[in-house]
Amino acid sequence: MAHLEVPKGNFFEDFTVGQNFQHGVPRTISEADATLYLALTGSRFPLNCAFTVAQSCGFNTAPLDNFLVFHVAFGKTVNDISLNAIANLGYAEVKFEHACFAGDTLSVSSKVIGLKENSNGKSGIVYVHSIAINQFDQVVVSWKRWVMVAKADPEANQTETVIPAYDTSVSPEQLHIPEELSFKNWQPHFSDNQLKLDDLSIGDVIFHRDGMTINDSDHSLATRLYQNNARVHFDQHMMNDRPNPHRLVYGGHIISMCRALSYNGLGNIAWPCAINAGTHANPSFAGDTIYCQSEILDLMALEDREDLGLVRVKMLGIKNNTPDNMDSMFVEKDGKRRHHSDVVLDLDYWAFMIR
Template sequence: MSKTRNGNFFEDFRVGMKLRHATPRTLTEGDRSLYIGLTGSRAVLGTAETNARQLGFERRPLEDLLVFNTAFGKTVPDISLNAVANLGYAEVRFRAPVFPGDTLAVESEVIGLKENSSRKSGVVYVRSTARNQHGREVLGWIRWVMVHKRDPGAACGDALVPATQPVVPAGQLACGDYDARIAEIPSMTGVADLWDDYAVGERIDHPGAMTINDSDHSIATRLYQNTARAHFDGHAMAAGGGRRLVYGGHIISVCRALSYDGLENVLSILAINGGSHVNPTHAGDTIACATQVIDKIDLGQRHVAGLRLRTIGVKNAGTQAIAFAEPGQGRPAHPPEVVLDLDYTIAMPKRQH
């Protein structure tokens, strides 16, 4: 008998396998404060109770990416403890706000598998769902992760790569109900730009940059209870000739915080349509980002509409290194300084006429 928990390796997964992840997690105001300390988040609804009440909420919700990263962390011991790297996301839907005191429980289903040609690892595709203490789904997503094999010679079944939606359709976006008070947001941010003021194709170079310290990404992965060896175990990474990787969700959170300048009046993230961690990030790297408006979306609401955005993050370079493809052109291959390419949809107030 053995109680050693070595996690799942690639050959342990089967399409259709369902996993109920331990343990449910109650999020608190302390989690919010630590998240702000790690990322510098200035999201309006998450910054002050007075902001949230003035804009029509009974209390301020937790930041979307704090919720996502916490729910993601629940899946790690079962799915990516033995990961080489997390590769990408699709169909991430934020379905309901989460408040301090809410408890999240997460389940996953394996929806695809593909062994790599080296036979040393393979890619695992999973669909995960987070629910609150009332059983309501608050978040769902697909991700794919490269996982080591325990035995390179182990036989694996036929490859199955699931089809994913390139964009979460407008009809599947859960925006919530906002009233006319939401138009008061410029009085809090000091910036008048609302949904009407953004144009498709517009580029926003965010002026800030943030250096990732060893303590930053170490504390972040602990906050999310993300126990993947690639982030935690420097000895194991050095034995393989590498260094600890910064968790990709932390890079997304940092870029979201940096993008506040230019997108001050964002209310929430409605969906992540797709995302890739293009190159690794390590402690000491400095992150900067730029955003392009891909589309403007009618959500069928009087006071709020959607913007589909593409944010590209780079390490140790200015935003001049970021190239967005022109309309109608294919996306160019990314240079080595690009670490994140994120396609997501946000909610923003419309100008009241």
């Protein structure tokens, strides 16, 4: 009887710049997936909750939440890119290019665009550019990200350092809005009569007040929903040998929690269309309570559109603390400006907002 090996995922020394992956297991997203996503996050954005609202806005049915689509697409990349990850570090140039609906099937590919070995020799940073397409070969979402990946052999030959260039923000000209989307028939009560674009000013800060405590079952089930099989989220036996012996909450779940919390104040942000930059500043664990604060970075009117405009938001996720008790979201450490230890997410995104 032979003992056959199963795939162990790629370690840092297995990657090369220019390497391409066609990720396995295309995924058809169902209405059940969308319902479970709402149950796990409590998201209340009406365009994703009610067929009647979606139809009044020009769709035939409710579109899937763009962050659900992103997490499912992201999950496809894990087996090849981040199965042996220590931490997912950040994002850039995330672009939502086509609306996605229940019944659509996503297929995902990635290209390695950069590598950098860490000074400890035990791990390195892998930079990838990933693209998800639907069954019509339309790009649904694309993104760049960087992830810290362990080395299988600390003595493995060093890899040439290549740090890729990427835009610090997505230009407004690159943003996509579904052609059929219109808010001319929008009723204010759909979103609890919340603030509209014209009520905001650049520099406004909104603390969304509601908090959400992470249960082990919530973050585990959410991450399984996305078929993200990175061991740091599930394997407690493995984590027992780590300096911090707790399973990490998938950073995407924190993004969705903060997006859901931001409804209280920004419920008229109807269509997130790009992430300019995203940082998982500190880890989160089951038992943490997450709060959210948003700062308005930019506002733009759209030519020939009186029903909606464009807003740029800096969304911060904070664990076990609130802005009321914090002097700053940043601290000076070793001569560098760093996130406060209670800040777990710093996400800069563009969205279309009802006027």
